[in-house]
Amino acid sequence: MSALQPVTPPAAASGWGERWARQVDRWMTSPALGQWAGRSVFTRWLVKRRSRQLFDLMAGFVHSQVLLGCVRLQLFERLAERPHTLDEMAQRDRIPPAHLQRLLDSAVALQLLEQRGPGRYGLGPLGAPLAVHAGIRDMVEHNATLYRDLHDPLALLRDPDGAQMHAWWPYTDHQDGRSQAPAPANQFARYSALMASSQRFVIDEMLAGHDFSRHRKVLDVGGGLGGWVCALARRHPALALMHMDLPPVSQLARQRIADQGLSARIECHPGSFLHDPLPPGADLITLVRVAHDHPDAAVRRLLRAIHDALPVGGELLLAEPMAEVEGQPATPDPYFHFYLLAMGSGRLRSPAELMQLMTEAGFDQVRRLPGHQPVHAALLMGQKTRCLPLSTGASVNKE
Numbered sequence: 001m002s003a004l005q006p007v008t009p010p011a012a013a014s015g016w017g018e019r020w021a022r023q024v025d026r027w028m029t030s031p032a033l034g035q036w037a038g039r040s041v042f043t044r045w046l047v048k049r050r051s052r053q054l055f056d057l058m059a060g061f062v063h064s065q066v067l068l069g070c071v072r073l074q075l076f077e078r079l080a081e082r083p084h085t086l087d088e089m090a091q092r093d094r095i096p097p098a099h100l101q102r103l104l105d106s107a108v109a110l111q112l113l114e115q116r117g118p119g120r121y122g123l124g125p126l127g128a129p130l131a132v133h134a135g136i137r138d139m140v141e142h143n144a145t146l147y148r149d150l151h152d153p154l155a156l157l158r159d160p161d162g163a164q165m166h167a168w169w170p171y172t173d174h175q176d177g178r179s180q181a182p183a184p185a186n187q188f189a190r191y192s193a194l195m196a197s198s199q200r201f202v203i204d205e206m207l208a209g210h211d212f213s214r215h216r217k218v219l220d221v222g223g224g225l226g227g228w229v230c231a232l233a234r235r236h237p238a239l240a241l242m243h244m245d246l247p248p249v250s251q252l253a254r255q256r257i258a259d260q261g262l263s264a265r266i267e268c269h270p271g272s273f274l275h276d277p278l279p280p281g282a283d284l285i286t287l288v289r290v291a292h293d294h295p296d297a298a299v300r301r302l303l304r305a306i307h308d309a310l311p312v313g314g315e316l317l318l319a320e321p322m323a324e325v326e327g328q329p330a331t332p333d334p335y336f337h338f339y340l341l342a343m344g345s346g347r348l349r350s351p352a353e354l355m356q357l358m359t360e361a362g363f364d365q366v367r368r369l370p371g372h373q374p375v376h377a378a379l380l381m382g383q384k385t386r387c388l389p390l391s392t393g394a395s396v397n398k399e
Protein backbone atom coordinates (compact mmCIF):
# COMPACT_ATOMS: atom_id res chain seq x y z
CA MET A 1 0.00 0.00 0.00
CA SER A 2 1.36 3.45 -0.91
CA ALA A 3 2.11 5.70 2.08
CA LEU A 4 -0.04 8.42 0.42
CA GLN A 5 -3.20 6.39 -0.05
CA PRO A 6 -6.07 7.39 2.26
CA VAL A 7 -6.25 5.14 5.28
CA THR A 8 -9.58 3.68 6.40
CA PRO A 9 -9.70 3.87 10.18
CA PRO A 10 -9.94 0.38 11.71
CA ALA A 11 -13.18 -0.52 13.44
CA ALA A 12 -12.91 0.46 17.11
CA ALA A 13 -12.11 -2.54 19.28
CA SER A 14 -14.87 -3.30 21.70
CA GLY A 15 -15.38 -5.64 24.57
CA TRP A 16 -14.37 -5.92 28.18
CA GLY A 17 -10.61 -5.99 27.56
CA GLU A 18 -10.65 -2.78 25.53
CA ARG A 19 -12.86 -0.96 28.05
CA TRP A 20 -10.51 -1.98 30.87
CA ALA A 21 -7.43 -0.81 28.89
CA ARG A 22 -9.11 2.59 28.26
CA GLN A 23 -9.92 2.92 31.98
CA VAL A 24 -6.27 2.17 32.86
CA ASP A 25 -5.19 4.86 30.32
CA ARG A 26 -7.40 7.37 32.15
CA TRP A 27 -5.94 6.44 35.57
CA MET A 28 -2.36 6.53 34.30
CA THR A 29 -2.80 10.00 32.80
CA SER A 30 -4.72 11.51 35.71
CA PRO A 31 -2.54 14.20 37.41
CA ALA A 32 -4.40 13.80 40.71
CA LEU A 33 -3.93 10.05 40.75
CA GLY A 34 -0.28 10.48 39.73
CA GLN A 35 0.34 12.73 42.72
CA TRP A 36 -1.39 10.32 45.06
CA ALA A 37 0.58 7.34 43.64
CA GLY A 38 3.86 9.22 44.18
CA ARG A 39 3.05 9.67 47.89
CA SER A 40 1.45 6.35 48.77
CA VAL A 41 3.73 3.76 50.39
CA PHE A 42 2.04 1.10 48.23
CA THR A 43 2.77 2.69 44.85
CA ARG A 44 5.63 5.15 45.19
CA TRP A 45 8.27 2.48 44.39
CA LEU A 46 6.52 1.94 41.06
CA VAL A 47 6.31 5.66 40.29
CA LYS A 48 10.01 5.99 41.15
CA ARG A 49 10.93 3.08 38.91
CA ARG A 50 8.89 4.41 35.97
CA SER A 51 10.36 7.91 36.33
CA ARG A 52 13.83 6.41 36.26
CA GLN A 53 13.01 4.27 33.19
CA LEU A 54 11.61 7.27 31.37
CA PHE A 55 14.62 9.42 32.24
CA ASP A 56 16.97 6.68 30.97
CA LEU A 57 15.00 6.55 27.71
CA MET A 58 15.26 10.30 27.29
CA ALA A 59 19.00 10.29 28.10
CA GLY A 60 19.87 7.16 26.11
CA PHE A 61 21.49 9.16 23.32
CA VAL A 62 23.94 10.66 25.80
CA HIS A 63 24.72 7.21 27.19
CA SER A 64 25.65 5.87 23.78
CA GLN A 65 27.88 8.91 23.12
CA VAL A 66 29.66 8.38 26.46
CA LEU A 67 30.32 4.84 25.28
CA LEU A 68 31.59 6.09 21.92
CA GLY A 69 33.88 8.64 23.64
CA CYS A 70 35.40 5.88 25.79
CA VAL A 71 35.88 3.62 22.74
CA ARG A 72 37.54 6.40 20.74
CA LEU A 73 39.96 7.11 23.60
CA GLN A 74 40.68 3.34 23.84
CA LEU A 75 39.92 3.62 27.56
CA PHE A 76 38.78 0.01 27.93
CA GLU A 77 41.96 -1.48 26.50
CA ARG A 78 44.15 0.93 28.49
CA LEU A 79 42.34 0.44 31.79
CA ALA A 80 42.41 -3.34 31.34
CA GLU A 81 46.21 -3.07 31.56
CA ARG A 82 46.11 -1.01 34.79
CA PRO A 83 44.06 1.75 36.43
CA HIS A 84 44.97 5.29 35.37
CA THR A 85 44.65 8.67 37.04
CA LEU A 86 42.60 11.49 35.60
CA ASP A 87 45.68 13.67 35.09
CA GLU A 88 47.55 10.90 33.31
CA MET A 89 44.68 10.37 30.86
CA ALA A 90 44.03 14.09 30.40
CA GLN A 91 47.66 14.67 29.46
CA ARG A 92 47.79 11.77 27.03
CA ASP A 93 44.48 12.58 25.33
CA ARG A 94 44.97 16.37 25.37
CA ILE A 95 41.58 17.03 26.99
CA PRO A 96 41.26 19.50 29.89
CA PRO A 97 41.06 17.39 33.10
CA ALA A 98 37.82 19.04 34.25
CA HIS A 99 36.15 18.10 30.93
CA LEU A 100 37.55 14.59 30.77
CA GLN A 101 36.35 14.02 34.31
CA ARG A 102 32.76 14.47 33.08
CA LEU A 103 33.23 11.65 30.61
CA LEU A 104 34.90 9.41 33.19
CA ASP A 105 32.31 10.07 35.91
CA SER A 106 29.52 9.46 33.38
CA ALA A 107 31.16 6.18 32.43
CA VAL A 108 31.34 5.26 36.14
CA ALA A 109 27.60 6.00 36.48
CA LEU A 110 26.94 3.71 33.52
CA GLN A 111 29.13 0.97 35.06
CA LEU A 112 31.56 1.15 32.17
CA LEU A 113 34.34 2.32 34.49
CA GLU A 114 34.91 2.13 38.23
CA GLN A 115 36.42 4.67 40.58
CA ARG A 116 39.56 3.18 42.15
CA GLY A 117 40.42 5.85 44.73
CA PRO A 118 40.36 9.65 44.33
CA GLY A 119 40.98 10.69 40.73
CA ARG A 120 41.82 7.11 39.72
CA TYR A 121 39.79 4.94 37.33
CA GLY A 122 39.67 1.26 36.38
CA LEU A 123 37.38 -1.00 34.33
CA GLY A 124 33.73 -1.33 35.39
CA PRO A 125 31.59 -4.46 34.99
CA LEU A 126 30.16 -3.33 31.62
CA GLY A 127 33.54 -2.07 30.43
CA ALA A 128 35.27 -5.43 30.86
CA PRO A 129 33.60 -7.09 27.81
CA LEU A 130 34.48 -4.02 25.75
CA ALA A 131 38.13 -4.42 26.72
CA VAL A 132 38.13 -8.07 25.65
CA HIS A 133 36.04 -8.00 22.45
CA ALA A 134 37.16 -5.81 19.58
CA GLY A 135 33.88 -6.78 17.84
CA ILE A 136 31.79 -4.81 20.35
CA ARG A 137 34.08 -1.79 20.04
CA ASP A 138 33.85 -2.00 16.23
CA MET A 139 30.04 -2.04 16.44
CA VAL A 140 30.02 0.98 18.79
CA GLU A 141 32.16 2.90 16.28
CA HIS A 142 29.99 1.70 13.38
CA ASN A 143 26.86 2.85 15.22
CA ALA A 144 28.08 6.43 14.88
CA THR A 145 26.71 6.20 11.32
CA LEU A 146 23.29 5.04 12.55
CA TYR A 147 23.37 7.80 15.16
CA ARG A 148 23.76 10.40 12.40
CA ASP A 149 20.94 8.81 10.40
CA LEU A 150 18.67 8.90 13.44
CA HIS A 151 19.17 12.56 14.28
CA ASP A 152 15.81 13.17 12.58
CA PRO A 153 13.84 9.94 13.06
CA LEU A 154 10.88 11.14 11.01
CA ALA A 155 13.09 12.07 8.05
CA LEU A 156 14.53 8.55 8.19
CA LEU A 157 11.06 6.99 8.33
CA ARG A 158 9.90 9.08 5.37
CA ASP A 159 12.99 8.58 3.23
CA PRO A 160 15.17 5.67 4.35
CA ASP A 161 17.05 5.77 1.02
CA GLY A 162 18.72 8.99 2.19
CA ALA A 163 20.40 7.21 5.12
CA GLN A 164 24.21 7.10 5.19
CA MET A 165 24.03 3.53 6.51
CA HIS A 166 22.72 2.55 3.10
CA ALA A 167 26.17 3.05 1.57
CA TRP A 168 27.59 0.43 3.91
CA TRP A 169 25.61 -2.40 2.36
CA PRO A 170 25.98 -2.44 -1.46
CA TYR A 171 23.95 -5.61 -1.94
CA THR A 172 20.77 -3.97 -0.62
CA ASP A 173 20.66 -1.84 -3.80
CA HIS A 174 21.27 -4.73 -6.15
CA GLN A 175 18.65 -7.14 -4.90
CA ASP A 176 15.69 -4.93 -5.73
CA GLY A 177 17.04 -3.49 -8.95
CA ARG A 178 17.65 0.00 -7.50
CA SER A 179 21.17 -0.07 -8.92
CA GLN A 180 22.84 -2.10 -11.64
CA ALA A 181 26.31 -0.58 -11.23
CA PRO A 182 28.78 -2.91 -9.51
CA ALA A 183 29.83 -1.61 -6.09
CA PRO A 184 33.55 -1.05 -5.43
CA ALA A 185 35.30 -4.06 -3.85
CA ASN A 186 36.35 -2.05 -0.79
CA GLN A 187 32.68 -1.67 0.20
CA PHE A 188 32.35 -5.47 0.40
CA ALA A 189 35.61 -5.69 2.37
CA ARG A 190 34.45 -3.00 4.81
CA TYR A 191 31.14 -4.61 5.81
CA SER A 192 32.68 -8.09 5.76
CA ALA A 193 35.38 -7.07 8.26
CA LEU A 194 32.72 -5.60 10.56
CA MET A 195 30.61 -8.75 10.36
CA ALA A 196 33.62 -10.99 10.99
CA SER A 197 34.58 -9.09 14.13
CA SER A 198 31.05 -9.29 15.56
CA GLN A 199 30.36 -12.91 14.57
CA ARG A 200 32.24 -14.51 17.49
CA PHE A 201 29.22 -14.32 19.83
CA VAL A 202 26.87 -15.87 17.29
CA ILE A 203 29.37 -18.68 16.66
CA ASP A 204 29.51 -19.50 20.39
CA GLU A 205 25.72 -19.50 20.54
CA MET A 206 25.44 -21.87 17.56
CA LEU A 207 28.15 -24.27 18.73
CA ALA A 208 26.37 -24.52 22.09
CA GLY A 209 22.89 -24.86 20.59
CA HIS A 210 23.23 -27.83 18.26
CA ASP A 211 25.20 -31.08 17.88
CA PHE A 212 27.04 -30.65 14.57
CA SER A 213 28.87 -33.96 14.86
CA ARG A 214 25.81 -35.76 13.48
CA HIS A 215 26.21 -34.00 10.11
CA ARG A 216 28.39 -34.98 7.18
CA LYS A 217 28.60 -31.80 5.11
CA VAL A 218 27.54 -28.25 6.02
CA LEU A 219 26.93 -25.35 3.63
CA ASP A 220 26.94 -21.81 5.06
CA VAL A 221 24.99 -19.46 2.77
CA GLY A 222 25.92 -15.76 2.99
CA GLY A 223 28.91 -16.90 5.05
CA GLY A 224 30.85 -13.62 5.03
CA LEU A 225 34.57 -14.05 5.60
CA GLY A 226 34.07 -17.68 6.64
CA GLY A 227 34.44 -17.35 10.43
CA TRP A 228 31.60 -19.81 11.04
CA VAL A 229 32.78 -22.54 8.64
CA CYS A 230 36.35 -22.21 10.01
CA ALA A 231 35.07 -22.56 13.60
CA LEU A 232 33.07 -25.65 12.58
CA ALA A 233 36.08 -27.14 10.78
CA ARG A 234 38.25 -26.74 13.88
CA ARG A 235 35.60 -28.09 16.29
CA HIS A 236 34.54 -31.07 14.12
CA PRO A 237 37.51 -32.53 12.21
CA ALA A 238 35.34 -35.05 10.29
CA LEU A 239 32.95 -32.45 8.88
CA ALA A 240 33.15 -31.37 5.20
CA LEU A 241 32.23 -27.72 4.61
CA MET A 242 31.04 -25.38 1.87
CA HIS A 243 30.78 -21.61 1.88
CA MET A 244 28.74 -19.39 -0.44
CA ASP A 245 28.72 -15.63 -0.71
CA LEU A 246 28.77 -12.91 -3.37
CA PRO A 247 31.92 -13.11 -5.55
CA PRO A 248 33.85 -10.19 -3.93
CA VAL A 249 33.18 -11.58 -0.43
CA SER A 250 33.85 -15.18 -1.49
CA GLN A 251 37.26 -14.13 -2.77
CA LEU A 252 38.13 -12.57 0.60
CA ALA A 253 36.81 -15.64 2.45
CA ARG A 254 38.88 -17.98 0.27
CA GLN A 255 42.02 -16.06 1.30
CA ARG A 256 41.11 -16.14 5.02
CA ILE A 257 40.37 -19.85 4.85
CA ALA A 258 43.72 -20.46 3.14
CA ASP A 259 45.50 -18.34 5.79
CA GLN A 260 44.12 -20.72 8.41
CA GLY A 261 45.25 -23.80 6.50
CA LEU A 262 41.65 -24.96 5.97
CA SER A 263 41.38 -24.83 2.15
CA ALA A 264 41.29 -28.62 1.86
CA ARG A 265 38.29 -28.79 4.22
CA ILE A 266 36.18 -25.87 2.95
CA GLU A 267 34.97 -25.37 -0.64
CA CYS A 268 34.17 -21.78 -1.62
CA HIS A 269 31.27 -21.14 -4.01
CA PRO A 270 31.03 -17.56 -5.28
CA GLY A 271 27.53 -16.61 -6.36
CA SER A 272 24.27 -14.90 -5.49
CA PHE A 273 21.61 -16.96 -3.77
CA LEU A 274 19.06 -14.78 -5.55
CA HIS A 275 20.27 -15.73 -9.04
CA ASP A 276 22.54 -18.80 -8.86
CA PRO A 277 21.79 -22.36 -7.76
CA LEU A 278 23.04 -23.36 -4.31
CA PRO A 279 25.81 -25.96 -4.37
CA PRO A 280 24.33 -29.40 -3.67
CA GLY A 281 25.60 -32.11 -1.29
CA ALA A 282 25.12 -30.62 2.18
CA ASP A 283 22.94 -32.34 4.77
CA LEU A 284 22.86 -29.14 6.86
CA ILE A 285 22.58 -25.59 5.51
CA THR A 286 23.18 -22.64 7.83
CA LEU A 287 21.88 -19.13 7.35
CA VAL A 288 23.53 -16.79 9.83
CA ARG A 289 22.37 -13.14 10.05
CA VAL A 290 21.25 -13.24 6.42
CA ALA A 291 17.43 -13.43 6.31
CA HIS A 292 16.91 -10.16 8.25
CA ASP A 293 18.79 -8.26 5.51
CA HIS A 294 16.22 -9.19 2.87
CA PRO A 295 12.57 -8.52 2.05
CA ASP A 296 10.03 -11.31 2.46
CA ALA A 297 9.98 -12.23 -1.25
CA ALA A 298 13.76 -12.77 -1.29
CA VAL A 299 13.64 -14.77 1.96
CA ARG A 300 10.85 -16.96 0.56
CA ARG A 301 12.88 -17.62 -2.56
CA LEU A 302 16.06 -18.33 -0.58
CA LEU A 303 14.36 -20.70 1.87
CA ARG A 304 12.79 -22.56 -1.03
CA ALA A 305 16.19 -22.83 -2.78
CA ILE A 306 17.67 -24.20 0.44
CA HIS A 307 14.87 -26.75 0.68
CA ASP A 308 15.47 -27.79 -2.94
CA ALA A 309 19.25 -28.13 -2.35
CA LEU A 310 18.89 -30.43 0.69
CA PRO A 311 18.38 -34.19 0.57
CA VAL A 312 15.33 -35.65 2.36
CA GLY A 313 16.31 -35.67 6.06
CA GLY A 314 18.56 -32.62 5.56
CA GLU A 315 18.19 -29.63 7.87
CA LEU A 316 18.29 -25.84 7.91
CA LEU A 317 19.68 -23.91 10.86
CA LEU A 318 18.75 -20.23 10.81
CA ALA A 319 20.42 -17.89 13.32
CA GLU A 320 19.88 -14.15 13.70
CA PRO A 321 18.52 -11.55 16.12
CA MET A 322 14.73 -11.83 16.27
CA ALA A 323 11.92 -9.64 17.57
CA GLU A 324 9.90 -10.51 20.62
CA VAL A 325 12.06 -13.55 21.37
CA GLU A 326 10.66 -13.93 24.85
CA GLY A 327 7.11 -13.50 23.54
CA GLN A 328 6.92 -9.72 23.91
CA PRO A 329 8.66 -6.66 22.46
CA ALA A 330 12.12 -6.38 24.01
CA THR A 331 14.56 -3.48 24.39
CA PRO A 332 16.96 -4.72 21.64
CA ASP A 333 14.10 -4.63 19.09
CA PRO A 334 14.18 -0.86 18.35
CA TYR A 335 17.88 -1.06 17.48
CA PHE A 336 17.33 -3.70 14.81
CA HIS A 337 14.11 -2.12 13.51
CA PHE A 338 15.93 1.13 12.82
CA TYR A 339 19.23 -0.40 11.78
CA LEU A 340 17.57 -2.45 9.04
CA LEU A 341 15.48 0.52 7.93
CA ALA A 342 18.61 2.70 7.57
CA MET A 343 20.42 -0.17 5.88
CA GLY A 344 17.71 -0.10 3.23
CA SER A 345 16.53 -3.69 3.13
CA GLY A 346 14.96 -6.42 5.21
CA ARG A 347 13.27 -6.29 8.58
CA LEU A 348 13.43 -7.73 12.06
CA ARG A 349 11.16 -10.76 12.24
CA SER A 350 9.83 -12.65 15.23
CA PRO A 351 10.57 -16.38 15.63
CA ALA A 352 6.91 -17.04 14.75
CA GLU A 353 7.19 -15.13 11.45
CA LEU A 354 10.41 -16.88 10.47
CA MET A 355 8.99 -20.27 11.42
CA GLN A 356 5.99 -19.51 9.22
CA LEU A 357 8.30 -18.62 6.28
CA MET A 358 10.28 -21.84 6.84
CA THR A 359 7.08 -23.88 6.93
CA GLU A 360 5.81 -22.22 3.72
CA ALA A 361 9.12 -23.16 2.06
CA GLY A 362 8.41 -26.81 2.84
CA PHE A 363 10.30 -27.39 6.11
CA ASP A 364 8.77 -29.60 8.79
CA GLN A 365 9.50 -29.96 12.49
CA VAL A 366 10.34 -26.27 12.59
CA ARG A 367 11.37 -25.37 16.13
CA ARG A 368 13.44 -23.05 18.27
CA LEU A 369 16.70 -24.34 19.69
CA PRO A 370 17.67 -23.37 23.22
CA GLY A 371 19.96 -20.33 23.38
CA HIS A 372 21.51 -18.32 26.15
CA GLN A 373 21.90 -14.91 24.51
CA PRO A 374 19.04 -14.14 22.11
CA VAL A 375 20.40 -10.60 21.70
CA HIS A 376 23.22 -12.15 19.62
CA ALA A 377 21.03 -14.62 17.77
CA ALA A 378 18.04 -16.87 18.29
CA LEU A 379 18.25 -20.26 16.57
CA LEU A 380 15.60 -21.97 14.46
CA MET A 381 15.84 -25.44 12.97
CA GLY A 382 13.72 -27.15 10.32
CA GLN A 383 13.93 -30.42 8.45
CA LYS A 384 13.19 -31.46 4.87
CA THR A 385 11.01 -34.56 5.16
CA ARG A 386 9.74 -34.76 1.58
CA CYS A 387 10.46 -33.47 -1.93
CA LEU A 388 8.27 -30.70 -3.30
CA PRO A 389 7.53 -29.93 -6.97
CA LEU A 390 10.50 -27.91 -8.29
CA SER A 391 10.16 -24.20 -7.44
CA THR A 392 9.43 -21.80 -10.27
CA GLY A 393 11.77 -19.07 -8.93
CA ALA A 394 9.32 -16.33 -7.98
CA SER A 395 10.60 -12.84 -8.63
CA VAL A 396 12.25 -11.21 -5.64
CA ASN A 397 11.70 -7.72 -6.89
CA LYS A 398 7.98 -7.65 -6.31
CA GLU A 399 7.66 -6.89 -2.62
Ligand SMILES: C[S@@+](CC[C@H](N)C(=O)[O-])C[C@H]1O[C@@H](n2cnc3c(N)ncnc32)[C@H](O)[C@@H]1O
Pocket residue numbers: 171192195196199202221222223224225244245246249271272273274275287288289290293
Ligand atom coordinates in the same frame (compact mmCIF):
# COMPACT_ATOMS: atom_id res chain seq x y z
C1 LIG B 1 24.95 -9.48 7.57
S1 LIG B 1 26.12 -10.36 6.65
C2 LIG B 1 26.34 -11.84 7.63
C3 LIG B 1 27.62 -12.56 7.31
C4 LIG B 1 27.87 -13.79 8.18
N1 LIG B 1 26.90 -14.82 7.94
C5 LIG B 1 27.88 -13.37 9.64
O1 LIG B 1 26.99 -13.75 10.41
O2 LIG B 1 28.83 -12.66 10.02
C6 LIG B 1 25.16 -10.98 5.27
C7 LIG B 1 26.01 -11.74 4.27
O3 LIG B 1 25.14 -12.17 3.20
C8 LIG B 1 25.83 -11.96 1.99
N2 LIG B 1 24.85 -11.79 0.89
C9 LIG B 1 23.97 -10.78 0.70
N3 LIG B 1 23.25 -10.96 -0.42
C10 LIG B 1 23.70 -12.11 -0.96
C11 LIG B 1 23.36 -12.84 -2.12
N4 LIG B 1 22.40 -12.40 -2.96
N5 LIG B 1 24.00 -14.01 -2.37
C12 LIG B 1 24.98 -14.46 -1.53
N6 LIG B 1 25.35 -13.80 -0.40
C13 LIG B 1 24.72 -12.65 -0.11
C14 LIG B 1 26.63 -10.70 2.22
O4 LIG B 1 27.68 -10.54 1.29
C15 LIG B 1 27.10 -10.91 3.65
O5 LIG B 1 28.32 -11.61 3.70
